[in-house]
Amino acid sequence: VTAxxxxxxxxxxxxxxxxxxxxxxxxALAPEAVMTVVVAGPGGSPGDVVRRAIARATATRLxxxxxxxxxxxxxxxxxxxxxxxxxxxxALLPHGVTLWTTDGGEPGWVVESAGAAFVVLxxxxxxxxxxxxxxxYARERLGGRPAVIVRTLKTAGVSLxxxxxxxxxxxxxxxAPAAMKDSPVSVAxxxxxxxxxxxxxxxxxxxxxxxxxxxxxxxxxxxxxxxDCYGRxxxxxxxxxxxxxxxxxxxxxxxxxCTGGLLGHRLTNNPGSSAYFxxxxxxxxxxxxxELLGVPASVLERHGAVSAxxxxxxxxxxxxxxxxxxxVAITGIAGPEGGSAAKPVGTVFVGLAISGDVVSRxxxxxxxxxxxxxxxAQMALDMLRRGLAxxxx
Amino acid sequence: VTAxxxxxxxxxxxxxxxxxxxxxxxxALAPEAVMTVVVAGPGGSPGDVVRRAIARATATRLxxxxxxxxxxxxxxxxxxxxxxxxxxxxALLPHGVTLWTTDGGEPGWVVESAGAAFVVLxxxxxxxxxxxxxxxYARERLGGRPAVIVRTLKTAGVSLxxxxxxxxxxxxxxxAPAAMKDSPVSVAxxxxxxxxxxxxxxxxxxxxxxxxxxxxxxxxxxxxxxxDCYGRxxxxxxxxxxxxxxxxxxxxxxxxxCTGGLLGHRLTNNPGSSAYFxxxxxxxxxxxxxELLGVPASVLERHGAVSAxxxxxxxxxxxxxxxxxxxVAITGIAGPEGGSAAKPVGTVFVGLAISGDVVSRxxxxxxxxxxxxxxxAQMALDMLRRGLAxxxx
Numbered sequence: 001v002t003a004x005x006x007x008x009x010x011x012x013x014x015x016x017x018x019x020x021x022x023x024x025x026x027x028a029l030a031p032e033a034v035m036t037v038v039v040a041g042p043g044g045s046p047g048d049v050v051r052r053a054i055a056r057a058t059a060t061r062l063x064x065x066x067x068x069x070x071x072x073x074x075x076x077x078x079x080x081x082x083x084x085x086x087x088x089x090x091a092l093l094p095h096g097v098t099l100w101t102t103d104g105g106e107p108g109w110v111v112e113s114a115g116a117a118f119v120v121l122x123x124x125x126x127x128x129x130x131x132x133x134x135x136x137y138a139r140e141r142l143g144g145r146p147a148v149i150v151r152t153l154k155t156a157g158v159s160l161x162x163x164x165x166x167x168x169x170x171x172x173x174x175x176a177p178a179a180m181k182d183s184p185v186s187v188a189x190x191x192x193x194x195x196x197x198x199x200x201x202x203x204x205x206x207x208x209x210x211x212x213x214x215x216x217x218x219x220x221x222x223x224x225x226x227x228d229c230y231g232r233x234x235x236x237x238x239x240x241x242x243x244x245x246x247x248x249x250x251x252x253x254x255x256x257x258c259t260g261g262l263l264g265h266r267l268t269n270n271p272g273s274s275a276y277f278x279x280x281x282x283x284x285x286x287x288x289x290x291e292l293l294g295v296p297a298s299v300l301e302r303h304g305a306v307s308a309x310x311x312x313x314x315x316x317x318x319x320x321x322x323x324x325x326x327x328v329a330i331t332g333i334a335g336p337e338g339g340s341a342a343k344p345v346g347t348v349f350v351g352l353a354i355s356g357d358v359v360s361r362x363x364x365x366x367x368x369x370x371x372x373x374x375x376x377a378q379m380a381l382d383m384l385r386r387g388l389a390x391x392x393x
Numbered sequence: 394v395t396a397x398x399x400x401x402x403x404x405x406x407x408x409x410x411x412x413x414x415x416x417x418x419x420x421a422l423a424p425e426a427v428m429t430v431v432v433a434g435p436g437g438s439p440g441d442v443v444r445r446a447i448a449r450a451t452a453t454r455l456x457x458x459x460x461x462x463x464x465x466x467x468x469x470x471x472x473x474x475x476x477x478x479x480x481x482x483x484a485l486l487p488h489g490v491t492l493w494t495t496d497g498g499e500p501g502w503v504v505e506s507a508g509a510a511f512v513v514l515x516x517x518x519x520x521x522x523x524x525x526x527x528x529x530y531a532r533e534r535l536g537g538r539p540a541v542i543v544r545t546l547k548t549a550g551v552s553l554x555x556x557x558x559x560x561x562x563x564x565x566x567x568x569a570p571a572a573m574k575d576s577p578v579s580v581a582x583x584x585x586x587x588x589x590x591x592x593x594x595x596x597x598x599x600x601x602x603x604x605x606x607x608x609x610x611x612x613x614x615x616x617x618x619x620x621d622c623y624g625r626x627x628x629x630x631x632x633x634x635x636x637x638x639x640x641x642x643x644x645x646x647x648x649x650x651c652t653g654g655l656l657g658h659r660l661t662n663n664p665g666s667s668a669y670f671x672x673x674x675x676x677x678x679x680x681x682x683x684e685l686l687g688v689p690a691s692v693l694e695r696h697g698a699v700s701a702x703x704x705x706x707x708x709x710x711x712x713x714x715x716x717x718x719x720x721v722a723i724t725g726i727a728g729p730e731g732g733s734a735a736k737p738v739g740t741v742f743v744g745l746a747i748s749g750d751v752v753s754r755x756x757x758x759x760x761x762x763x764x765x766x767x768x769x770a771q772m773a774l775d776m777l778r779r780g781l782a783x784x785x786x
Contacts, residue, residue, distance in 0.1 A: 284667050
């Protein structure tokens with residue numbers, strides 16, 4: 001939701017979490033704001049609370065909304081479920097709402113009153129279509145003039161501290177409060193899971209001047225980040241990798257051990273990934289590594305499954321067996337068990353094969369099992385990104 | 394963070410999101426609360442802002458904390474990275490803090506002053522160890538007497554509306570405001586991704602009475618939910634499946650198409666999953682389905698890859714090739730492309746093989762690609778859970 005609003009240039013004054021309590025919700029509704037977005041449970045008690053609180057805030061009555069009822073009917077029919085008896089109550093909405101229907105999910109809705117706007121989105125179901133409705137509506141509320149311009153530059157494979165030191169080196173960035181010296185553009189580093197973002201924002205008073213100031217700072221930051229910056233705004237690391245594979249006409253197969261399928265999952269989050277993603281193999285046992293990837297028994301005996309030679313053999317094996325141009329392999333110790341003094345928990349090897357060239361890297365990740373898995377997949381994607389970028393030169 | 398606090402019986406008065414702004418943060422700090430938890434960036438500008446705001450709120454000076462400096466040094470040494478020049482600034486903490494160190498991650502810290510307590514946790518790195526510190530500290534602040542007891546009952550494979558209707562049927566639950574009639578226990582339905590939770594909570598005035606009231610409502614709700622309830626509180630669907638597999642001494646292999654590895658990823662989020670998870674195969678192409686799973690060409694020709702016969706052949710194939718007792722297969726159309734009138738986007742077949750018995754189910758999921766993938770993995774886990782529960786009787 002926040003990302004959709006920022007994309008529309010809508011600055012966010014406050015984010016408030018409200019327990020399931022009508023009075024608290026009514027207090028949190030902000031009639032003085034350009035718009036208030038409420039993310040609520042679609043039915044049952046939270047929904048009732050939201051509907052009543054907004055009806056009061058806008059001084060409207062709750063009436064049966066036929067379009068909402070039809071959308072709920074369609075939603076249930078699609079899932080071969082009977083319409084619940086309480087559906088008519090769920091379709092009681094403030095008079096004068098606009099429904100945002102999506103292809104199958106629960107609709108969102110918006111009601112305007114005395115200059116205020118209240119948007120209600122169903123919790124847990126904010127899909128792309130609803131986010132698009134929200135972005136478009138926020139743009140409309142702003143009359144086509146964004147109040148703030150935000151640019152996010154995303155890096156992988158480099159630590160938060162290193163990003164910050166480079167920004168300091170480059171521009172004498174004071175660090176706190178986050179602002180480039182002598183610039184209306186504010187700069188902040190944002191740690192995201194497994195990566196670091198640099199967030200530039202500028203109040204859009206005079207639109208042309210703000211955009212120019214942003215572009216100037218962006219160029220300087222991009223220069224400082226170099227090849228560590230993989231993309232910006234809505235781009236994802238897996239999306240960038242997918243684009244590079246398509247551009248180069250290469251296919252990819254992956255062999256995962258400690259990540260258990262996370263790398264394949266992330267790669268296939270891209271729509272259209274079937275164009276380049278050939279297959280994935282999750283090999284937890286040594287037997288599976290030998291059978292499915294042809295890792296030599298001698299490698300497993302001499303170096304163990306968590307080793308550079310094993311990661312390289314896995315990458316080579318998955319390429320050969322799937323006839324793919326690129327192969328990525330991950331083997332490591334996600335924990336909490338299985339660590340040793342020589343190979344503590346968090347030790348992970350990533351193997352990468354591109355058109356016959358095989359390399360590997362050793363990592364040591366912090367955190368619990370989930371954190372080690374995520375960072376492993378992240379660094380595997382980043383090694384592939386850098387390898388593909390080099391191979392295309 | 395919220396889950397850790399609830400587990401400790403600490404009711405949450407407010408959750409506030411603060412932009413990177415010192416004045417706004419100072420206003421959000423709540424000296425009247427038993428404790429305030431701030432989740433902040435570990436270094437750089439947000440961290441500085443937090444440190445200064447809390448020092449002012451507690452009327453303490455910022456001093457160089459040697460233990461923090463040592464922890465930062467250790468953190469960087471583990472990752473083979475030099476300590477940044479600004480590390481000394483990052484180690485400037487309010488006088489009198491208690492550090493919560495974890496095995497490798499950035500530490501959290503807490504400072505107490507005039508009855509108030511301020512906890513600062515590093516953003517994006519709240520691992521299990523920090524959550525444990527937080528739970529233990531919250532318990533200590535409450536003097537061993539939880540102020541609220543929360544129980545979450547988790548269901549899978551049943552819709553929000555159905556759960557609510559069953560609660561209404563059972564106890565004349567009014568629905569809004571969420572409360573069982575004639576009971577101090579409040580009941581709310583919580584839609585979570587792909588599942589529905591029922592959250593029971595009671596203010597713990599007289600501890601014995603509150604626990605008894607909760608137990609009585611819990612028994613009634615459990616009875617209404619029946620086999621649709623898979624677990625409670627911190628339990629996860631993949632965790633319950635793992636426990637059932639261990640109890641029955643069975644191994645599992647999975648074959649995924651549209652989920653791309655998500656099912657394997659979720660199964661291997663369990664520590665100790667290597668005891669039962671044999672392997673996973675991600676087959677995006679028809680060729681891979683034939684080569685790696687032995688799906689007959691005739692099945693693909695006659696029924697297509699997205700069909701019950703293909704899902705069943707995949708489940709059978711992964712069992713046989715991996716010599717596993719259980720096999721789960723997912724094949725479907727995650728979208729946004731690839732749908733047809735007969736098999737629209739969101740159509741997914743799940744095949745399940747347990748000790749030679751093979752079944753399949755057809756689903757139609759709503760939402761975008763990510764939502765379809767998540768729900769597919771969810772229903773595959775739930776089918777496996779129900780199948781294992783039956784097989785153990």
